[in-house]
Amino acid sequence: MFIDSHCHLDKLDLTDFGGELSAVVEAARAAGVKRMLCIGVTLADFPEMEAKVAPFADVFISCGAHPLYIAKTPLDKQLLHTYASQDNVIAVGETGLDYFYDADSKALQQDSFSYHVELAGELDKPLIIHTRDAQEDTLSILQNGGADRCGGVLHCFTETLEMAKRAIDDLDFYISISGIASFRNASALRDVVRALPLERLLIETDSPWLAPVPHRGQQNQPAYVRDVAQCIADVKRVPLEQVAEVTTANFYKVFKRAS
Secondary structure, eight states: OEEEEEEOGGGOOOGGGTTOHHHHHHHHHHTTEEEEEEOOOOTTTHHHHHHHHTTOTTEEEEEOOOGGGTTTSOOOHHHHHHHHTSTTEEEEEEEEEETTTOSTTHHHHHHHHHHHHHHHHHHTOOEEEEEESOHHHHHHHHHHTTGGGTOEEEOSOOSOHHHHHHHHHHHOOEEEEOGGGGSTTOHHHHHHHHHSOGGGEEEOOOTTSOOOTTSTTSOOOGGGHHHHHHHHHHHHTOOHHHHHHHHHHHHHHHOTTOO
16 A cells, blocks of 8 residues: 655646546555645645545645745645644645755745744654755754754755755655656666665555556546655565555654544
């Protein structure tokens, strides 16, 4: 059994599923995906996302403000606190820093990120981190904010092995691998996967984006997390069943409120 630790079910185009999110969830179940974590990226979208996935007991939710939206919509810290405090929210994020796509809003991103870290510690809920071209600032804010108390995940990881090891050793974080690892030009990321212990890895789709091989060019969906797991199994030369078992156990270690 597999767990998709990071997907955006509310962002899917449901045309090919008869307009029904239930068809997406059923396809995932048929592929052996027993749990999915639907990730919040803006506070404005959170209530609608929450309502869409509410009928599915196997779908968890998080709440956060993605760094690439902060410049357009400054963070409402009180509203984030209200939403993230809900019992059905098992994690804080997606948050973090992205200097690749938006280097002009560094100060706004850092302020938002710092508050997410503070809030996660207060609520004792793990963090879901987006980081791109911001390794030192990401680690610094996490360390200074005491993120080791609540733990978390560096999601859709594409950074260096050094960053991954520091996150694991200094912050007790986990590293989540997406379909990018299966891309032909991702040999450096596969080297990172090969070097990291399976006991520190999660698997994700980040659907509807980044569909893994052999589905590249298609809309991604949680059912395809099995292919991400197969990629990891191939890279690490271990059975697929071992990847499924260990990454599932890892998910519950990080997201202790999941059940």
